[in-house]
Amino acid sequence: MPFFQDLFGALLRNYTSRRNVVLLFRFFIVLISFVGLFSVLFHVMMAYEGRSYSWSTGLYWTLTVMTTLGFGDITFNSDLGHLFTIGVLCSGLLLLVVFMPLLFMQGQTVARVPVELPKDARGHVIVCLYDAVTATLITRLVQYHQPYVLLIPDVDEALRLYDLGLKVVVGELDQAETFERLQAAHAALVVMTATDATNTNVVFTLREVAAGVPVIATATHPMAGQMLALAGCSHVLYLGRMLGAALARRINSGGGMPHVIGRFEQLLIAEASAAHTPLAGTALKDNRLRECADLSVIGVWERGHFAIAGPEILISPETVLVLAGTPEQLRAYNAWVGAADHR
Numbered sequence: 001m002p003f004f005q006d007l008f009g010a011l012l013r014n015y016t017s018r019r020n021v022v023l024l025f026r027f028f029i030v031l032i033s034f035v036g037l038f039s040v041l042f043h044v045m046m047a048y049e050g051r052s053y054s055w056s057t058g059l060y061w062t063l064t065v066m067t068t069l070g071f072g073d074i075t076f077n078s079d080l081g082h083l084f085t086i087g088v089l090c091s092g093l094l095l096l097v098v099f100m101p102l103l104f105m106q107g108q109t110v111a112r113v114p115v116e117l118p119k120d121a122r123g124h125v126i127v128c129l130y131d132a133v134t135a136t137l138i139t140r141l142v143q144y145h146q147p148y149v150l151l152i153p154d155v156d157e158a159l160r161l162y163d164l165g166l167k168v169v170v171g172e173l174d175q176a177e178t179f180e181r182l183q184a185a186h187a188a189l190v191v192m193t194a195t196d197a198t199n200t201n202v203v204f205t206l207r208e209v210a211a212g213v214p215v216i217a218t219a220t221h222p223m224a225g226q227m228l229a230l231a232g233c234s235h236v237l238y239l240g241r242m243l244g245a246a247l248a249r250r251i252n253s254g255g256g257m258p259h260v261i262g263r264f265e266q267l268l269i270a271e272a273s274a275a276h277t278p279l280a281g282t283a284l285k286d287n288r289l290r291e292c293a294d295l296s297v298i299g300v301w302e303r304g305h306f307a308i309a310g311p312e313i314l315i316s317p318e319t320v321l322v323l324a325g326t327p328e329q330l331r332a333y334n335a336w337v338g339a340a341d342h343r
Contacts, residue, residue, distance in 0.1 A: 024103050031095055038062040038088050045081050066092025113158045113170045116181035117149060124149055126182055128173060128192045128202060130161060133218070133239070137191060138166065149182060174201055176208045184210040192217040196224035203231040257337065258323055258330055266326055271301070275317040277337050285311035293333035295325040 039058040046053055053061075053074070061074050065088045076082055117124070124147040127134050134150070141148045150168045152158040162168045171178035173194075184190060190206060190213055192199045199217040206215065214234045219225040225236040258270035274280045279287050289295055297309040301320035307313065315321070323333070 027095075027099060027103060031100075034091055034095065035059070035062055035066070038066070038091070041084065045076060045078075045084050049076065049078055049081060062088065065089050067096060068092060113155065113162050113168055115170050117169065117183050119183070121147075121183040122186045123147065123188045124183075126151060126179075126184060126187050126190045128190070129194050130157070130166075131193055133193045134191065146188075151178070151182065173198065174205050176205050179206050179209050184213055187213050189213070190215045194218075196220055196227070199233075200224070200227050200231050203228060203233050207232040257334055258321075260330075267324060268327060268330055269298075270323045270325075270330060272321045272323060272333070272337075274315045274319040274321055279315045279321070280317045280319075282315055283311065284309060284313045284315065287315070289333075292336045293325070293329055295323050295329050295333050298322050298324050 039055070039062045042058040042061055043053065043055075057074070063069075064071055065085060068089065070089075076085060125141055126149055127138060128151045130150060130152060138148060138150065148167060150161060150166050151171055151173065152161060152168055153170070153172050155170055158168045158170045169182060171181065184206060187210065190210075192202055192215070194202070196219055199219070203215055203217060206213070211232075215232065216235045216237060217228050217233045218237045218239050219228055220238070220240060222238075225238065228236050258272035260268050260270045262269035279289065284297060289297065299309050299322040300307055300313055300315070301322070302316070303318060306322075309322075323330070325333070
């Protein structure tokens with residue numbers, strides 16, 4: 001009984017599963033129709049042979065033949081009756097031995113994917129949908145041992161990701177009950193990277209059950225960002241704008257002036273091109289960066305590949321430096337680079 005309860009409970013989770021329930025219901029309607037039809041034809045064939053049986057006997061014969069039990073206590077004498085028996089037997093094999101197990105196997109497969117988190121789940125990250133952005137995010141979450149759950153509305157997609165080892169939960173994005181089952185009120189963060197309309201709808205739904213949880217969503221243009229903010233989104237990321245800014249920082253302009261990409265209180269993280277600066281063509285241990293600006297080089301980008309800074313790193317005109325320092329140190333670097341550029 002617990003198996004069938006889990007099975008039918010899983011089949012009722014979302015649209016795809018409800019469609020499977022409809023298919024299962026239709027299958028039983030077809031099965032009952034075949035049983036009724038064969039029971040009636042049984043009486044017709046027996047009348048053709050000059051014999052008569054009760055309706056319960058006709059139903060008994062049909063079920064024993066379709067289930068391949070074939071007790072042999074009631075048989076036809078004519079060739080037409082034998083052909084009818086073969087037809088009933090083949091129909092039973094297809095319906096009961098082939099189609100019915102496939103339907104139940106599908107339901108059992110659906111039941112493998114969870115639909116909720118434990119009641120004591122706390123401090124987890126809820127990631128809505130799976131794409132290139134969330135895949136990278138999940139990799140980082142795993143790296144830093146941060147618990148997460150991936151919310152997927154489609155059962156087939158959820159099964160595929162579940163088999164890949166991801167922590168997947170099946171649920172509709174636009175239903176408040178879904179986020180209640182995910183303990184969203186106690187989550188550390190909710191991340192959404194769907195379309196602008198979907199993100200806005202999900203934020204509205206989420207705020208019904210989790211008013212205080214931080215929410216990060218992506219947007220394609222400022223108007224969508226304003227709608228997300230009105231819906232209750234904590235942070236809006238314009239990935240297209242961020243990508244354009246990152247590409248622009250790679251363009252050789254300004255004689256290697258640094259561009260701030262991150263901040264940790266008074267510590268700034270910046271990127272600066274080495275082209276047209278005294279750093280180009282030197283190794284980190286030989287340049288005067290520490291003497292002139294007191295900045296730290298924490299890494300370098302070289303043609304799309306990042307490397308941790310070391311004393312033997314050779315800086316080329318194509319190198320992009322990742323710098324760490326205070327605002328005063330960055331201003332000193334700007335002054336040094338500008339002065340060197342005009343010499």
